[in-house]
Amino acid sequence: MPGYRIEYSKTGRARWLSHLELIRTFIRALRRSGLPLVFSQGFNPHPRLSYCPSLGVGVAGLREYLDADLAAATPLPEGMASLGRQLPPGLEIGCLMELPPAAPGIGKAVNCAWYRLALPPEQTADAWQQAIDCLVGGSDPLYYKRPKDGKLFDVRSALSACRLTEVGGKRSEAGTVECGASPGAWRERTPALKEGEGLGLDLLVDFGDAAAPLRGIVETLLPLTEAAGCYEPARVTRMALLRHNGGLINPLGERKQLWEA
Amino acid sequence: MEQHDLDELLSHLEKPARYLGSEWNAVHKDWDRTAVRMAFAFPDLYEVGMSHLGLQILYGLVNAHPDYLMERVFAPAPDLEAELRRGGLPLFSLESHRPLRDFDLLGFTLQYELTFTNILNMIDLAGIPLMSCERSDADPLVIAGGPVAANPEPLAPFIDAFVIGEGEDALPEVLSVIRQAKESAGASLRARWSRQRLLEKLAGIPGVYIPSFYSVEYNKEGRVQGFTALRPELQSCVRRRLAPDLNDVFFPTAPVVPLAEAVHERGMLEVFRGCTRGCRFCQAGMIYRPVRERDPQTLLRQAREIIDKTGYEEISLVSLSSLDYSDLDGLLPALGDQCTLSRTGISLPSLRVDSFSVDIAQKLPGGRRTSLTLAPEAGTQRLRDVINKGVTEADLLEAVAAAAAAGWSAIKLYFMVGLPTETQADLEGIGDLVRKAQRAGRSARGGKKLRLSISASSFVPKAHTPFQWEGQLPRQQLTERHAFLRELVKSSGADYHWHDIKTSFLEASLARGDRRLAGVLFEAWRRGCRFDGWTEHFNFDLWQDSFRAAGLDPEFYAGRRLSYDEALPWDMIDVGIDREFLVREHRRALAGAATADCRLGSCEGCGVCPSFGVEPRLVKASTLDVSKG
Numbered sequence: 106m107p108g109y110r111i112e113y114s115k116t117g118r119a120r121w122l123s124h125l126e127l128i129r130t131f132i133r134a135l136r137r138s139g140l141p142l143v144f145s146q147g148f149n150p151h152p153r154l155s156y157c158p159s160l161g162v163g164v165a166g167l168r169e170y171l172d173a174d175l176a177a178a179t180p181l182p183e184g185m186a187s188l189g190r191q192l193p194p195g196l197e198i199g200c201l202m203e204l205p206p207a208a209p210g211i212g213k214a215v216n217c218a219w220y221r222l223a224l225p226p227e228q229t230a231d232a233w234q235q236a237i238d239c240l241v242g243g244s245d246p247l248y249y250k251r252p253k254d255g256k257l258f259d260v261r262s263a264l265s266a267c268r269l270t271e272v273g274g275k276r277s278e279a280g281t282v283e284c285g286a287s288p289g290a291w292r293e294r295t296p297a298l299k300e301g302e303g304l305g306l307d308l309l310v311d312f313g314d315a316a317a318p319l320r321g322i323v324e325t326l327l328p329l330t331e332a333a334g335c336y337e338p339a340r341v342t343r344m345a346l347l348r349h350n351g352g353l354i355n356p357l358g359e360r361k362q363l364w365e366a
Numbered sequence: 367m368e369q370h371d372l373d374e375l376l377s378h379l380e381k382p383a384r385y386l387g388s389e390w391n392a393v394h395k396d397w398d399r400t401a402v403r404m405a406f407a408f409p410d411l412y413e414v415g416m417s418h419l420g421l422q423i424l425y426g427l428v429n430a431h432p433d434y435l436m437e438r439v440f441a442p443a444p445d446l447e448a449e450l451r452r453g454g455l456p457l458f459s460l461e462s463h464r465p466l467r468d469f470d471l472l473g474f475t476l477q478y479e480l481t482f483t484n485i486l487n488m489i490d491l492a493g494i495p496l497m498s499c500e501r502s503d504a505d506p507l508v509i510a511g512g513p514v515a516a517n518p519e520p521l522a523p524f525i526d527a528f529v530i531g532e533g534e535d536a537l538p539e540v541l542s543v544i545r546q547a548k549e550s551a552g553a554s555l556r557a558r559w560s561r562q563r564l565l566e567k568l569a570g571i572p573g574v575y576i577p578s579f580y581s582v583e584y585n586k587e588g589r590v591q592g593f594t595a596l597r598p599e600l601q602s603c604v605r606r607r608l609a610p611d612l613n614d615v616f617f618p619t620a621p622v623v624p625l626a627e628a629v630h631e632r633g634m635l636e637v638f639r640g641c642t643r644g645c646r647f648c649q650a651g652m653i654y655r656p657v658r659e660r661d662p663q664t665l666l667r668q669a670r671e672i673i674d675k676t677g678y679e680e681i682s683l684v685s686l687s688s689l690d691y692s693d694l695d696g697l698l699p700a701l702g703d704q705c706t707l708s709r710t711g712i713s714l715p716s717l718r719v720d721s722f723s724v725d726i727a728q729k730l731p732g733g734r735r736t737s738l739t740l741a742p743e744a745g746t747q748r749l750r751d752v753i754n755k756g757v758t759e760a761d762l763l764e765a766v767a768a769a770a771a772a773g774w775s776a777i778k779l780y781f782m783v784g785l786p787t788e789t790q791a792d793l794e795g796i797g798d799l800v801r802k803a804q805r806a807g808r809s810a811r812g813g814k815k816l817r818l819s820i821s822a823s824s825f826v827p828k829a830h831t832p833f834q835w836e837g838q839l840p841r842q843q844l845t846e847r848h849a850f851l852r853e854l855v856k857s858s859g860a861d862y863h864w865h866d867i868k869t870s871f872l873e874a875s876l877a878r879g880d881r882r883l884a885g886v887l888f889e890a891w892r893r894g895c896r897f898d899g900w901t902e903h904f905n906f907d908l909w910q911d912s913f914r915a916a917g918l919d920p921e922f923y924a925g926r927r928l929s930y931d932e933a934l935p936w937d938m939i940d941v942g943i944d945r946e947f948l949v950r951e952h953r954r955a956l957a958g959a960a961t962a963d964c965r966l967g968s969c970e971g972c973g974v975c976p977s978f979g980v981e982p983r984l985v986k987a988s989t990l991d992v993s994k995g
């Protein structure tokens with residue numbers, strides 16, 4: 106039975122759905138769509154679906170993924186349309202792709218994520234750049250302690266790349282950095298940014314049990330600028346999910362440059 | 367509310383999905399093109415309210431009308447309330463995130479007495495004056511309905527108008543009057559008739575009760591002596607509304623599908639309304655009479671639509687006792703086929719205590735679950751006859767054995783403690799039943815132990831029931847009885863859970879309350895009482911302070927045995943049941959005499975059918991075995 110990968114965005118009101126809420130929403134949308142879902146065996150059969158690493162509540166995602174097994178080959182445009190019609194506001198299908206046989210599931214197809222953080226306007230670009238330099242410049246572990254259980258995470262080792270950018274307005278002239286360098290080396294400068302509103306921070310963050318959560322990275326970074334404020338999920342967008350392994354590749358199998366949409 | 371402010375607010379909340387309003391099947395109407403805008407207010411959390419059929423019915427009904435708009439609002443969880451108060455923000459609707467004050471009317475549903483403080487809180491958070499008499503012409507109208515409106519008196523000063531009985535008919539009439547009020551006032555924004563004129567017009571709608579149009583008199587002992595209609599044109603009492611044929615009324619086949627996980631997430635198929643088994647403690651069994659079944663064809667069509675339009679994994683057959691539906695043979699096989707095809711389970715909210723019900727439940731698609739609930743209610747045949755719960759020990763043991771044999775590994779039995787005439791022997795009877803059930807379960811499971819859990823609540827006398835004159839036992843005695851029963855049950859190897867006694871006590875004092883209790887509600891709300899039905903929020907000390915501050919004794923309301931000849935606080939509400947019938951039923955209860963279900967053919971004279979000029983509407987001549995309940 107063929108496997109499919111759905112690329113979707115989660116924005117607007119839907120960004121506030123938790124992972125479980127999102128899963129239930131998708132299951133029901135898929136059931137309504139009439140796509141031939143494959144169900145597991147057992148007392149409580151459920152559709153065979155797998156999801157990409159969860160997005161924090163409040164964080165938007167522009168390219169998120171869901172794998173679904175279907176009982177019969179489904180024409181892609183029709184499948185996309187019938188599911189698209191059933192999604193509540195804030196969830197939109199980007200594309201539907203048939204997975205090659207034996208393709209790795211979505212869980213294995215990604216190992217890092219590109220986040221974009223809209224920065225609070227109080228600080229200048231220079232102040233942010235200094236904070237970034239400080240964050241990625243050192244080599245000692247920089248710990249974040251997770252409040253709920255006190256677990257320590259090394260923020261530096263989780264961050265593969267990071268840059269200041271403009272959001273909303275014109276795109277920054279981002280240079281390309283070779284992939285495969287050691288973590289922390291993907292930092293780059295983006296000169297001549299305007300100060301204040303419209304400043305964004307791009308972060309390439311590794312997944313994994315030991316990897317620092319996004320909140321930890323942001324909360325470690327903010328004090329470095331002396332900016333008032335805290336982690337606000339509504340200011341964060343997950344731009345892409347990627348796998349880096351000598352280069353960057355997205356879950357649709359496309360090679361990507363760093364910071365390439 | 368601006369998107370930015372909303373995001374800022376949501377980012378501080380534990381479960382923002384409660385307040386998004388972007389659910390599948392949520393209706394977002396053009397505000398400027400609708401003549402009347404109503405907010406449906408559910409005075410409990412989203413998770414509870416979204417499981418409620420009444421909300422889905424009225425939401426679908428009103429929004430199906432081109433000129434009316436209905437949005438939803440739920441009681442804000444404590445984290446949202448704190449944010450609203452901190453930021454001086456008004457409570458808002460889910461769909462358009464507008465302040466409730468922008469609506470023409472705000473309608474509360476009354477499902478449970480312990481949500482009353484949430485109602486006060488929501489009115490206050492909306493920025494609307496708490497008391498009806500303090501509201502100006504520019505304030506939204508505040509109305510309320512639902513089963514607890516069968517005794518609306520404790521809320522009387524806070525609510526402008528109550529809608530008594532089934533809302534499908536009455537609510538559109540209310541909205542139509544509001545529309546007239548706005549139109550005749552010209553095109554200006556909120557201008558409408560004066561509040562007083564509006565209330566006068568509303569009072570002309572059958573089923574609408576305007577509490578400020580009635581005064582209540584009390585005697586020297588502090589009992590209600592009677593009430594007076596303050597206007598000559600008013601009927602002396604308000605009769606509830608009733609839909610004679612459910613095949614004709616609106617039913618929501620595209621209900622809003624919750625985003626935050628609700629208590630029950632399933633498509634609700636209402637197979638019938640009303641129940642005439644006649645359990646004497648049961649308010650729903652009195653105030654929704656007579657039994658009105660939907661045709662199997664209607665139900666099958668509705669089920670199909672619900673499945674297609676919601677994607678729910680499960681359909682639930684909703685009613686007061688769904689397996690009493692007279693044409694199960696005509697309904698279940700076809701419904702089962704339909705559901706199997708779409709991988710949809712069918713569930714029953716409660717099971718009748720007999721092996722027939724268990725067999726049926728087991729055969730439903732997705733029917734065998736981990737746990738099954740049966741409600742024998744009382745421990746001896748004598749007491750079951752008193753409450754008119756026609757279930758025998760043999761029925762229960764057969765049902766348990768059938769369930770255990772069919773693979774259920776856990777069974778929950780539901781009992782009530784403190785029922786009228788209850789003695790120690792009745793409690794021992796429960797222990798005895800539990801032991802026998804345990805044995806029956808074990809032998810049906812080939813020697814493996816059955817997980818039995820006993821859930822016991824305390825009897826709460828309710829208005830318009832044969833037990834409305836009975837008092838609730840004092841708390842001390844209830845505590846002793848639960849403790850005694852707990853030991854008995856535990857020694858029989860079953861779990862024992864009891865419903866909090868203070869909560870039941872408060873419920874009883876509000877359920878039979880009069881208008882003066884509004885003072886207590888106000889004091890309790892002012893002291894911070896919210897979500898009183900939730901153990902983690904309930905603060906009994908604050909309630910005791912509030913009763914004291916209002917100069918009232920909760921025991922007077924909860925515990926007092928009323929006499930047949932005294933006036934009752936809810937006498938202005940006529941649910942269509944003859945008082946003589948309730949007296950007769952009460953007397954028969956004390957004599958241990960059972961009363962038959964009228965579905966079997968013999969009318970027991972409750973008075974509902976002549977009151978409304980209707981008849982029970984059964985799809986097939988009933989083959990109901992009423993000895994089982």
